[in-house]
Structures are given as C-alpha cells and as structure tokens.
Amino acid sequence: MQAKIIDGKAIARDIKEELRVEVERLKANGTVPTLAVVLVGGDPASAVYVKNKKAACAHVGIRSLSYELPADTTEASLLELVEELNSRQDVHGILVQLPLPVQIDEDKVLMAIRPEKDVDGFHPMNVGNLSIGRPGFVSCTPAGILELLKRTGIQLKGKKCVIVGRSNIVGKPVAMLLLREHATVTICHSRTEDLPGECRQADVLVAAVGIPNFIKGSHVKPGAVVIDVGINRLADGKLCGDVDYVECLEVAGHITPVPGGVGPMTIAMLMKNCVEAASK
Numbered sequence: 001m002q003a004k005i006i007d008g009k010a011i012a013r014d015i016k017e018e019l020r021v022e023v024e025r026l027k028a029n030g031t032v033p034t035l036a037v038v039l040v041g042g043d044p045a046s047a048v049y050v051k052n053k054k055a056a057c058a059h060v061g062i063r064s065l066s067y068e069l070p071a072d073t074t075e076a077s078l079l080e081l082v083e084e085l086n087s088r089q090d091v092h093g094i095l096v097q098l099p100l101p102v103q104i105d106e107d108k109v110l111m112a113i114r115p116e117k118d119v120d121g122f123h124p125m126n127v128g129n130l131s132i133g134r135p136g137f138v139s140c141t142p143a144g145i146l147e148l149l150k151r152t153g154i155q156l157k158g159k160k161c162v163i164v165g166r167s168n169i170v171g172k173p174v175a176m177l178l179l180r181e182h183a184t185v186t187i188c189h190s191r192t193e194d195l196p197g198e199c200r201q202a203d204v205l206v207a208a209v210g211i212p213n214f215i216k217g218s219h220v221k222p223g224a225v226v227i228d229v230g231i232n233r234l235a236d237g238k239l240c241g242d243v244d245y246v247e248c249l250e251v252a253g254h255i256t257p258v259p260g261g262v263g264p265m266t267i268a269m270l271m272k273n274c275v276e277a278a279s280k
C-alpha cells in the first residue's frame, strides 16, 4: 500500500489562519507584531526564502521590515544593525538570513540577537533552554516537524525515532524535541556504522543530510513515518529532498513531499514565534 502523503502546505495554511486571528487581537490591543528580516548579499536561494517569509508575514498580518545589505557588508556594521533592532521597542523579532558572507562570523551575529527577539531559536540561550526543558524559542524547522507529526496524529511516546544529520539547526534540536515527547531517539551521521540498519529500526525517520535522494526504500521500515528535511536544488532548477520519494512512497506509512512538506512548516513556525515574541 502506498504511504499517506503529509501535506505540509495545507497544515502550514491552517496554522497561519489560526495566527491571523491572534494577530488581529494583538493589533486591537495596540501591538503590531513586527519582524525585521536581514539579508546580506544576493544569494538567489536566500532571496527566495526571504521573499516567502515576507509573503507569509503579509498573509498573517505581521509587519515585516526588510534590510538588504550588500555582500561586502562588514561584521561590525551588521552587528550595529542588530544592536539597533535589539533596542527598538517596535521590533519584536529579528531574523538574519543564513548563510552569511565569509567575512562575517555567523556565531557572533547570532549571539548578538537578544534571545527575546530570536525568533529563529538559534541563540545559545534558546538552544540551552530547549535542551533543559525550559520555555524559549525553538528553531523553526524542528518545531515545524513536530507540529506536522502532532497534527497528523502520529504517536511519539516510546517510539523509535532516527534522525540522519546532526546539524545545530535541524538534527540536534529535532532530537531534543522528540526526546521531550518521550520518543527513543538516535542521531546518525556520516560516520555512523551501518546507517541503513539504524534507519530500518525507525518508526519515525527524519532525513536532514543535504544529499539528494540519499534515503532509499531499503532504509525504511514498512509503515514508518518518513520526514524529509532536504531542500536540494537540482541542475534543472527542480527541488529535491534527501529522501528517494518514489522508492520510499512504496514502503513508508506516511511521508512528506519536497516541496510542500517541511519547508512551508518552517515558515509557519517562524510566524508563530513572531506572534509569541509580540505577545510578551
């Protein structure tokens, strides 16, 4: 039997509709939720994501302020902008689009954003809060994955979840979130011995490796939930995930498509974090 396709686009739309109501309430109370989006340089993929984020803001009713800086911007001047946005009362969320040009230390910039305005959830304070179970902003892709699972009715308690990829922005925080849901969590990576064997144990398999079609049908336990975090742009311009969709569709119980799976959820959760930041 073919897997059920998890429609991330539709679920993201539902979340944004819910947020619209909340934004109206905030506005009626005199707060206009505001997100500052900072883009340094002209990377075409980044430009697309930033455009999508601004469109989502407009849809939900969040005011977005756009800062487009040249590729040769210095670290000092970017830090200066972050400081200005930190101190502005009317700015609730700050997003500095990654990756940044080589002359800028990403870590330094992410650490400069006030944790209360860090709607990306990248600041060490928010990362630390997540890992010890305290409230704080959770980074948007991991939060989106959890929301997809919950709204699809997937039980996580006691289940075996295998994450392929150990990045700071996806693999590690997804592991923390799943652990918080009482799942048994394994993080695999490029040095894992018997990666296919680990994957085949998974009730929920999360692929975040950044290699097109890396996860094959033979990696998947029949009936498992397969979450594809990959966004690989192929030479023909088409978008492709980390999961061999055609193969895994025949084995999995549920699967997320690319596009239309995790990507739209990332943006929906960014909107959610902005509304939360403005509510405080």
Ligand SMILES: Nc1nc(=O)c2c([nH]1)NC[C@@H]1CN(c3ccc(C(=O)N[C@@H](CCC(=O)O)C(=O)O)cc3)C=[N+]21
Pocket (backbone or CB within 6 Å): 048, 049, 052, 095, 096, 097, 098, 099, 120, 140, 141, 231, 239, 258, 259, 260, 261, 262, 263, 264, 266, 267
């Ligand atoms: N500070 C920061 N925060 C981020 O959250 C952040 C970032 N930097 N840098 C880049 C990554 C990537 N990312 C995506 C968001 C939406 C889609 C998305 O909407 N994808 C659509 C397709 C979009 C398309 O056609 O390209 C989909 O999968 O259906 C994808 C990728 C956020 N990121």
